[in-house]
Structures are given as C-alpha cells and as structure tokens.
Amino acid sequence: MKLDPPETREINYSQTRKNVTKWFDTEYSKYQRLASIPVISSVRLSLAPRSTTSANSVEDTTVKRANAKQVLEFVNAVLDTLDERSQKIIRSRHIQKLLSWQVEEIVNLSRPQLYVQDCKACAQFAQTMDMTAGTNLAAYKETSDNER
Template sequence: MKLYAPETREIDCSQTRKNVAKWFDVEYSKYQRLASLPLLPNSVLSLAPARSTAHANTAEDRTVSRANAKQVLEFVNAIIDTLDERSQKIIRSRHIQKLLSWQVEEIVNLSRPQLYVQDCKACAQFAQTMDMTAGTNLAAYKETSDNER
C-alpha cells in the first residue's frame, strides 16, 4: 500500500465549499437519479439512437450502471459518516437535502455567520477525504508565494 504525504498547503475554505456544493448539485444528483431508476426489461425501453452499438443500452448495462450509482452513494455516505456530528448534519441538510440556510441554522443551532464557518470546515473535511479516496479534486488551496515555501 502506498501512502501519500498529507497536503501541507493552507486550504481555501470558501472555494472548497463552492466546489463541494457544485459537486453535490451536479455529480451527486446524477448518481441519485440513476440509482433510483426502476429496473426495466430489455425490450421495454431503448432511447439509444438506432445507429448506436448493439449493447449500448442493454438491460445488463443499465443494471450495472444503477448498481454502480448505488455504490457511489453508499461510499459518499460512508465518508460523511466519518465527519463529526455537526458536520454530518450540515452536509446532509445543506448539500444533499438542499434546505435553506435558516432551516440548517435551526437544525445545527448556529447563527448564519457561524453556519458559514462550520459549513466551510465540513466541506473542507469532506473534500479532502474525497480527494484522497476517490481521486476527486474538490479541495482548493491558497496560493503560496516563493517566500512562504
């Protein structure tokens, strides 16, 4: 097993939070939709163009894609479970359930400025773990000058 040195640069929490929010909006939501699709017999539905390859939309391909999406969702939930309780609540309520800020504030009992700080921290932890385990590039880092190195 190869271990990689931990990142030593200072994390840009604001940009990382934006990256994580976008990832949940775009990627996570795709996996949610795909995982929730019902299984259909092969002869019932094919939206693939007539000229596509013969196996492009087979029932087996759809089943494998659906199973993969479910595994991704389970993996992401496992990563969220490694966070402290408050961070879990923030990620789930704000980024997965898409609750409004005031609703999240009530759930975690924080003021809006406190919620922003805690959301940034939760997103940073989530992003770093996703980057290390899944190869994403969610964590953003502050630029360092040559004098700081």
C-alpha cells in the first residue's frame, strides 16, 4: 500500500471554516432533507408532466434516499474521529445551528476561544473529508516563490 505524502502547506483556518460552514449549510442540509423523505410504496406524486423517463421515480427516490442516509452516516463517522470538543463544536454550531452564545456554554469557552477552536475543528473535519471523500474543503495559504 502506497501512502500519499502528507500535506505540507499551511492551512488557512478562516477560509477552511467558511468552506465547512458553507458545506454544512448547502450539501449536508440537502442530504438531511433527502434522507427524511418518507418511503412511498406505489403512489406516484409528481408536479411534473408524465414522461417515460420518470417511470421509475419511486425507485430513484428510494435509492437517492438510501444514498443520503449513507452520506449522513459517513459524516457522523468522520465527526467521531475528532476529539470530543471538536465534535461538540461542529455538531452544535454547524449541524444544529445553535447560536454562538449557546455553543460557548456547551463547550465552556469565550467567544474568541470558540472561534479559534471552531477553526481548528473545521480544519480537522475538512482534511479528513478531503482525504476520505474527495471533497476540497480545506483551504491553504498561498506560498510565495521566496518561501519555496
């Protein structure tokens, strides 16, 4: 087994946090909605005109729903690899959408400390997702030619 060399560029914590926040707001929330769609056995509900391509819409929806549930389970597995504080921060801040003061109370941190820890938690999450799921959540600082 060949391992990829470790990333040596310096992480841009602020941009990575923005990327992770946006991912949870858009992608993760789509998977949550899709996974919660009830299973429809034989009734065909559609606002679109009938066409031959939508004949298997119930089956397609069932497959998409199952895939969404797998994605949510995978994200939970990634979160489980993080330390307890990072898990609490990401779950409360980015999944449950609690307000800053609520998260501060949960993890017992001041607002500036929470921001730093949130950035670090997002970086850990982003790097793990990038390595395992092929996302591009982690952002890196640009290096000048003099630093190379």
